[in-house]
Amino acid sequence: MPLFEAVVLALRTLQAQKLKSGFSFIGVFIGVTSLIVAWSIVNGINTYMTDKFAGTIIGVNTFHLRRRPNFTPNISDSTWRAWARRPRITFGDADAVTNALTVPVTIAWQSSDQATVETGAKKVLSVDITGASERYFDIKNLKIANGRAFTSQESRSGVPVIVLGEEVALKLFPDRDPIGKQVRIGGQPYRVIGVVEHQGKLFGFSLDRFAVAPARSPIQDMVNPPGIIDALIVKGATLADMREAMAQAEEVMRGRRHLRPRQDNNFVLETSEGVLAFWAGIQKFLVIIGPGLVMVSLVVGGIVIMNIMLMAVAERTREIGLRKSLGARRTDILRQFLAESTTIATVGAAFGVATGVGLSLLVNAASPLPATVSPFSIVLGVVIGGGVGIVAGVYPASRAARLDPITALRQE
Amino acid sequence: MSQQEFRTGDTPLPDVVILTHKLTRDYDMGSETVRALRGVSIQIRKNEYVAVMGPSGSGKSTLMNLIGCLDTPTAGEYWLNSQKVSDLVDDELARIRNKEIGFVFQTFNLLPRADALHNVELPLIYAGLGAKERRARAAQALQRVGLGDRMDHRPNELSGGQRQRVAIARALVNNPSILLADEPTGNLDSTTGLEIMGLFRELHDAGQTVVMVTHEQDIAAQAARVITLRDGLVATDQLQAA
Numbered sequence: 001m002p003l004f005e006a007v008v009l010a011l012r013t014l015q016a017q018k019l020k021s022g023f024s025f026i027g028v029f030i031g032v033t034s035l036i037v038a039w040s041i042v043n044g045i046n047t048y049m050t051d052k053f054a055g056t057i058i059g060v061n062t063f064h065l066r067r068r069p070n071f072t073p074n075i076s077d078s079t080w081r082a083w084a085r086r087p088r089i090t091f092g093d094a095d096a097v098t099n100a101l102t103v104p105v106t107i108a109w110q111s112s113d114q115a116t117v118e119t120g121a122k123k124v125l126s127v128d129i130t131g132a133s134e135r136y137f138d139i140k141n142l143k144i145a146n147g148r149a150f151t152s153q154e155s156r157s158g159v160p161v162i163v164l165g166e167e168v169a170l171k172l173f174p175d176r177d178p179i180g181k182q183v184r185i186g187g188q189p190y191r192v193i194g195v196v197e198h199q200g201k202l203f204g205f206s207l208d209r210f211a212v213a214p215a216r217s218p219i220q221d222m223v224n225p226p227g228i229i230d231a232l233i234v235k236g237a238t239l240a241d242m243r244e245a246m247a248q249a250e251e252v253m254r255g256r257r258h259l260r261p262r263q264d265n266n267f268v269l270e271t272s273e274g275v276l277a278f279w280a281g282i283q284k285f286l287v288i289i290g291p292g293l294v295m296v297s298l299v300v301g302g303i304v305i306m307n308i309m310l311m312a313v314a315e316r317t318r319e320i321g322l323r324k325s326l327g328a329r330r331t332d333i334l335r336q337f338l339a340e341s342t343t344i345a346t347v348g349a350a351f352g353v354a355t356g357v358g359l360s361l362l363v364n365a366a367s368p369l370p371a372t373v374s375p376f377s378i379v380l381g382v383v384i385g386g387g388v389g390i391v392a393g394v395y396p397a398s399r400a401a402r403l404d405p406i407t408a409l410r411q412e
Numbered sequence: 413m414s415q416q417e418f419r420t421g422d423t424p425l426p427d428v429v430i431l432t433h434k435l436t437r438d439y440d441m442g443s444e445t446v447r448a449l450r451g452v453s454i455q456i457r458k459n460e461y462v463a464v465m466g467p468s469g470s471g472k473s474t475l476m477n478l479i480g481c482l483d484t485p486t487a488g489e490y491w492l493n494s495q496k497v498s499d500l501v502d503d504e505l506a507r508i509r510n511k512e513i514g515f516v517f518q519t520f521n522l523l524p525r526a527d528a529l530h531n532v533e534l535p536l537i538y539a540g541l542g543a544k545e546r547r548a549r550a551a552q553a554l555q556r557v558g559l560g561d562r563m564d565h566r567p568n569e570l571s572g573g574q575r576q577r578v579a580i581a582r583a584l585v586n587n588p589s590i591l592l593a594d595e596p597t598g599n600l601d602s603t604t605g606l607e608i609m610g611l612f613r614e615l616h617d618a619g620q621t622v623v624m625v626t627h628e629q630d631i632a633a634q635a636a637r638v639i640t641l642r643d644g645l646v647a648t649d650q651l652q653a654a
Binding site: 005012013016318319322323324325326327328329330331332405406409 | 477480482483502503506507509510511515517521523525526534535537538539582586
């Protein structure tokens with residue numbers, strides 16, 4: 001019997017046994033759907049973490065010179081206390097490192113805290129306020145939508161000017177142009193010179209609720225003790241530049257701290273790799289758990305198909321006997337039953353792919369996760385889904401094919 | 413009847429369709445062995461009409477299965493159309509069943525979900541014919557048994573006699589060497605049974621070799637030759653007046 005005939009026959013049988021076919025179909029369908037969705041969600045979380053989270057917190061080809069890591073999951077109390085005893089990063093450290101770097105880099109100072117930003121009439125609580133140097137905007141990729149950033153001149157001399165995040169600007173000046181207006185932080189006045197374009201959200205937190213003023217302006221009193229910064233941010237043009245700059249910065253800092261060769265650094269050079277290493281740990285877990293659950297549902301689907309095919313064999317013993325007596329060879333019977341289970345599995349997988357892609361698009365649209373469907377997951381879904389159907393069909397089919405026609409015909 | 417003596421190593425005469433030589437079939441039933449056939453030697457020529465009779469347990473079903481190539485003998489030879497089939501393997505037997513043998517069963521054995529035409533097409537599917545030719549030949553076979561107007565009916569839309577006619581059409585569609593019927597009237601009332609017998613007679617008159625297993629004397633009486641089995645051996649083998 002040619003393959004085409006077997007498939008036609010399979011479709012006819014499946015149509016006649018709607019309920020049983022339906023169950024098998026659902027088994028594969030759910031398996032493939034969940035495989036694609038789980039995959040695309042893990043993918044989306046990955047993209048989110050790599051591009052947005054790590055990029056936003058630290059930045060590409062960038063390292064932060066800090067007293068202690070800023071991104072610190074699962075730190076023991078003793079480590080924390082040891083970090084707290086470390087000397088802080090001073091203006092002097094920052095200048096020394098800046099002067100020592102020979103590779104082309106972009107450098108910015110950063111000190112941040114939260115404070116209230118207010119005008120005479122309005123105020124915004126818990127704004128991330130930052131004392132920074134002028135290149136901060138370049139390094140953080142903050143584009144000015146309105147007005148300008150502060151200049152190196154303003155930065156060096158500590159002019160009380162300020163650049164606002166979009167949310168802060170909109171709340172303080174809902175119906176006026178904020179440029180040239182005055183805001184107060186901790187009682188000190190600042191002149192608004194720029195508004196940064198819309199940044200969106202990260203994990204549901206607004207990235208537009210911030211204000212940046214020159215590090216040497218009165219903002220310093222709000223964010224750090226005199227002469228201290230949180231971080232010196234260094235961004236290399238390339239990864240190699242960044243590595244080179246890191247090595248140079250480490251050398252300078254060890255010298256300034258008088259560390260002996262065996263002593264550990266009492267400062268940290270933090271890169272996005274550190275953040276991503278933490279994420280990689282979570283991802284490893286997700287990559288195992290996600291597909292693991294999917295495998296379970298596929299195995300269940302496979303068992304359902306196998307049971308249904310076994311039932312079909314038992315129920316159709318007589319039919320198999322008849323077909324054999326009319327000249328069906330073992331391969332014909334085998335092919336007939338395999339075609340049935342494969343057809344179920346293929347149709348289930350096809351619908352699973354469609355639904356999986358649809359759900360992924362929905363997740364993408366309705367949640368902050370950029371859930372992307374990887375073509376590989378589709379291929380995998382179809383191969384595994386179809387494979388499960390075929391494998392689950394092999395045993396019942398070979399049982400059917402081996403039936404003795406006489407016994408089979410006698411079956412009631 | 414007079415028959416050429418057959419010895420092991422011989423080949424049957426060309427017009428002998430069925431030849432069995434000392435055919436035996438043992439069934440291993442755990443502790444004991446049932447000897448269903450104990451050396452049956454028969455020859456059936458082209459266009460004979462033979463009824464095989466015998467009480468239950470006489471071995472007539474076993475002989476039927478062997479002749480139908482559904483089973484293989486424990487010992488002895490079986491020649492079908494000058495081909496020794498007693499030592500063929502599974503797939504070769506399937507091909508013989510497909511090309512050489514047309515089965516008619518007591519319980520019709522039609523596929524309930526398929527219409528008459530598709531049921532008759534079945535052997536042609538396994539013969540590897542294309543859809544168009546299958547349909548044409550199946551339709552022809554159905555017309556031959558008088559069901560040209562019932563092709564799209566499913567078995568449950570047909571009477572018992574009509575169902576058996578569909579089964580006969582299916583048996584004939586591959587132009588088999590023998591039409592092998594197992595109690596073909598067993599599930600039919602006597603009037604319908606006689607109709608079916610009439611059809612067998614027509615087919616025989618048209619040149620078809622017919623072998624029929626039955627335990628009904630008046631059905632066997634339709635045949636030209638009656639072979640009676642008893643305890644796995646041929647008891648009588650006689651021609652009867654038409």
